[in-house]
Amino acid sequence: FDVNIWSTPNYRDSLTDVYNLPIDTPDGGQVALSEIADINIVPTANGINRENLARRITVDAELEEGHDLGAAIAEVEQALQEVEWPIGYYPQLVGEFAERQAASQNLQRIAIISAILIFLLLYISFGSARMALMSFLSLPAALVGGVLAAYFTGGILSLGSLVGFLTILGIAARNGIMLINHYQHLEEYEGEAFGLNLIIRGAKERVSPILMTGLTTGLALVPLVISGNLPGHEIEHPMAIVILGGLITSTLVNLFIVPALYMIFGNRHLTPAEPDAGAMAAA
Numbered sequence: 001f002d003v004n005i006w007s008t009p010n011y012r013d014s015l016t017d018v019y020n021l022p023i024d025t026p027d028g029g030q031v032a033l034s035e036i037a038d039i040n041i042v043p044t045a046n047g048i049n050r051e052n053l054a055r056r057i058t059v060d061a062e063l064e065e066g067h068d069l070g071a072a073i074a075e076v077e078q079a080l081q082e083v084e085w086p087i088g089y090y091p092q093l094v095g096e097f098a099e100r101q102a103a104s105q106n107l108q109r110i111a112i113i114s115a116i117l118i119f120l121l122l123y124i125s126f127g128s129a130r131m132a133l134m135s136f137l138s139l140p141a142a143l144v145g146g147v148l149a150a151y152f153t154g155g156i157l158s159l160g161s162l163v164g165f166l167t168i169l170g171i172a173a174r175n176g177i178m179l180i181n182h183y184q185h186l187e188e189y190e191g192e193a194f195g196l197n198l199i200i201r202g203a204k205e206r207v208s209p210i211l212m213t214g215l216t217t218g219l220a221l222v223p224l225v226i227s228g229n230l231p232g233h234e235i236e237h238p239m240a241i242v243i244l245g246g247l248i249t250s251t252l253v254n255l256f257i258v259p260a261l262y263m264i265f266g267n268r269h270l271t272p273a274e275p276d277a278g279a280m281a282a283a
Contacts (some may be wrong), residue, residue, distance in 0.1 A: 018033065019034040019245025020032050020037060024108045026048055067098065069100070071154060072185065087126070100158070101236060103159050104158075108162070117211055118169065121173070122135050122173065125177050130265060131180060131266075135173070138253055139173060139176070141257060142172035142254075143168055143169070143246055143249070144246075144247045144249045146243065146245045146249075148170050148240040149239065149241045149244065149246070153238075153241050157233055159240045160235035160237065161238045164239040164242030168246030169212045171214075172253060172254065173215065174213075178206060179202065179246075179259070180262060181257055199260075199262065199263050211251065211260055214251040217243070218244055218247050221243055224236050225237070225244055258264045
C-alpha cells in the first residue's frame with residue numbers, strides 16, 4: 001500500500017537521498033528506506049479540488065475549427081464508455097455541453113406547451129375540433145424535410161435544430177390556418193359549393209402567399225447554410241439547415257396534403273351566408 005512520508009528538505013533534494021533515508025527499527029537499529037519499500041517517481045496532481053465532498057480532476061478541451069460540438073461530445077461519450085474506471089471514479093461532462101443539454105431539456109418542455117397552444121389556436125381559428133385536429137395532425141409531415149436535412153448533414157440534433165423544428169411548426173400552422181380559413185370563406189361568403197372545384201380554387205388563390213412565405217424565409221437562411229458551421233454559428237447553422245429543409249416539405253404539405261384532408265374531412269354542411277335584410281329591402 002502507498003505510504004506518504006514528509007521530511008526535511010535535505011532528505012528530499014534527490015531520489016538517492018530518499019533511498020538512503022534512515023528508518024528506525026523496533027530493535028533500535030536503522031535501515032535505509034530502499035531496503036523496506038519500493039520507491040518510484042510518479043505523476044501527481046499539483047492541487048486537489050473538491051466538489052460535494054468528492055475529489056475532482058478537471059480535463060479541459062477546445063474544439064478545433066470546423067468541428068461540431070454535438071458530434072465531438074458523441075465521440076467523447078463513446079470513448080468514455082470503453083474506459084474501465086477504478087472504483088469510486090466516474091466521468092462527468094460539464095461546461096458548454098451541460099449548459100446546452102439543460103437548454104435542450106427546457107426547450108423540449110416548451111415545445112410540448114407550444115404544441116398545446118398551437119392546437120388551441122387552431123381550434124379558436126376554425127371553431128371546430130375536427131378541423132383543428134385535422135390541421136394539427138398534418139403538422140408532423142411538415143417536419144420531414146427538417147429531419148432529412150439534419151440527418152444528411154451529420155445526424156446530430158442540437159439546440160439550434162430543435163429551434164428550427166419549432167419554427168417549421170409555426171410556419172406550417174400559419175399557412176394551414178390561412179388555407180383552411182380561405183376554404184371556409186369561399187363556402188360561407190362566396191357561395192362556392194363544397195367539392196373539388198372549391199379545393200382547387202382555394203389552393204390556387206393561396207399558393208402565392210404560401211410560396212412567398214417559403215421563398216423569402218428560405219432565401220434569408222441561405223447565407224447561414226452556405227457559411228457552414230463556423231465558430232459562433234454553432235446554433236444558427238443547424239437551425240438554418242432544419243428550417244430550410246422543413247420549408248420544402250411544409251410548403252408541399254400546405255399545397256397538397258391539407259387540401260386533400262379538407263376534401264375528406266371538410267365541413268360539408270356550411271351554407272352560403274344569407275343576404276343582408278337591409279340590402280334586400282333596398283333592392
